Amino acid sequence: MPDEVKWTFPGATAAILPSLRTLCGNDEGKLKTTDNGNGSFDCVCLVPATNAPAGSSSTTAASGADSAPTSSSAIVSSMIAATATPTNFDYNEHLIPLKSGHSISKGWTSWTGHEPKGVTWHWTAGKTIESCRELLGGPDAKRKGEASAHYCVGRSYDEGVDIYVGLENRSWHAGVEQKLRWDGKGSNSHTKGSRSTIGVETVNVGYARSGFPAKSDWIEVADTNCKWVMKVQPWTDEQMNMMIDVGKRIIARWPQIRVRDHHGHHDICPGYKSDVGGFDFARLLRGIYDDDSIFDVWTPLQSVESRQRALIELGYDLGKWADDGHWGDYSAKALEDFQRDSNSTVIGYWTTFTNWAVYDAFEVKGLSLSNLSN
Template sequence: MSFRIKRPLRTVSLLGAACALVLTGCTTGGIDKPRGNGYKIERVQSENASERVRFLVMHFTTIDFDHSLRVLTQPSSAPVSSHYLVPENNDPTYPHDDLRVYQLVDEDRRAWHAGPARWEDRYQINDQSIGIEIVNRAHCHPPVETSTEEIGEEICFFPEFDPEQIDLVIALSKDILARYPDITPTRVIGHGDVVPQYKIDPGPRFPWQKLAEAGIGAWYEEEAVKRHMDYLQGNTSSDRESIRRRFAQWLADYGYGIDPETASEDDITLYTRAFQFHFRPWKVDGEVDNHSRAILLALLEKYFPSKLSGYPELKGTLVAELDNRE
């Protein structure tokens, strides 16, 4: 079976038409030397392309520098890597007097650091990201187990990051962002943001706000959080299930890989916890409270303002106020 599709009549090829319109815009880049099998390559720069790199993903290592370097560079049964490794002071396994950034994988190559991750509508995050591993010996103790059940909850310890180390991360990140303009603020993310089922790094001690103040990544405006809090506290008609389901939609609109329609209660708790690790680290409980909702709305207002008008529960006074501010 065949189909006929009406198209505008063309008397010249696409390339010919473009060159006819702008005679100086279709110059070639010259001819390369013959390749190994004797053929020639002529280069013409296309405007219809983009950078491979779209995301910048932050990690912590949980182990010291020496172990980190070996794990990230040596073959193993479960190989992992990252593009960069940033050490910390007072680590007896670190061999230098000054802190240095270690590059382990060229930026144009795929490092294995994000696993089965998702952000926005992208699943193959390793293919589209640069990963920075930061030496920090955070660790968790699993719940006590008996023959029949687990007792208590996992207990985690998160050391502060070395300030000099963070300054190095900021300098490195600025250089990366300058090379890859597709890494917008909401695409500077943590491992726990993209794989909350398995990871929590870089953890609640990572200074996301300091990075944002240096021009790296996203952060919210306090005034916007207060305004959204005032609105939410005055709107008490929704039930708990509806509130959690709407919050899952807001998370998805921001970039988190949650499906609002099919997400279970545990899924919503998990992704809420990941969001809190990043944007409200002083209280990470997985509860969809008004403060978490206000922070997320403030982020959407700042980075995706057009999406707010798509939420029926926000129509009316609040959206009108935002429209008047534009």
């Protein structure tokens, strides 16, 4: 067993801090706290192995403890989730100053009830977390005053996770050419991503292009316009674990954010952005919410053919071309008709919100998305 194991406690209140110090053997150097500005703290403890439960490893705690347990075992039993996520990595702060001229805004606005409404996931289009940090993180970011994010998740535990903006404030991560808001409804200047959602960058080169040739394991997925098929770099297992941990931190602080409140940059800015096409949202969300029953509405609808088959199953006429894999006028009209019939925003792009609407329509008809790839 190692001499120490690492526990992270998102959203702990001040009352718990003395007990966390005890848990860390009263060694201030082994307790790192980040003040969230609302009376809660994100804490990381290096716990002596003798204080940790038998067989334990680095773990994320359940959030919201508001009283101080009297022993390390009580802390663990009251704060550690039954199914915890490994945290064999570090959160590294490169905070953007909350000052004029920087890509950060204080608090959440009255337009969203003074809370974030969802999480927008991005890819960096680069190879390393260092390149993202240079662009977005800290007081001297290259895109200072232009763009930012709350987090950036590296590709390995060695890279870890960067924090640029605390969850109490807004990062400038989306808004240009934004058509839809967090729930798929039409957006405006008050509901754009930088004013309504938490932004998470993930280190990923994105789609294959000059200088970034596709490898055999890259993901093939149709873009939101259904006319361009991309090949996208997959996310690593370590990266997915870190993203799950980030997601748990987010919902620990903002528990109103539920499964359908997660989306990609391409979902709210279709036709302008392509990130994060091909993203394994099902795996991510099952991990964040500890719920394996969350249905994968993304993978069955990644191809043009499967999207056409879904529309045909729902009774829409695609003419003699049917599911030929070419998105023509009949397919475009069928999509707009479906969006209208399902009370979705009629936009003509296929997004995560379309996936959920198709899933709901299939449920009503007793159909299964799983059959679309057959």
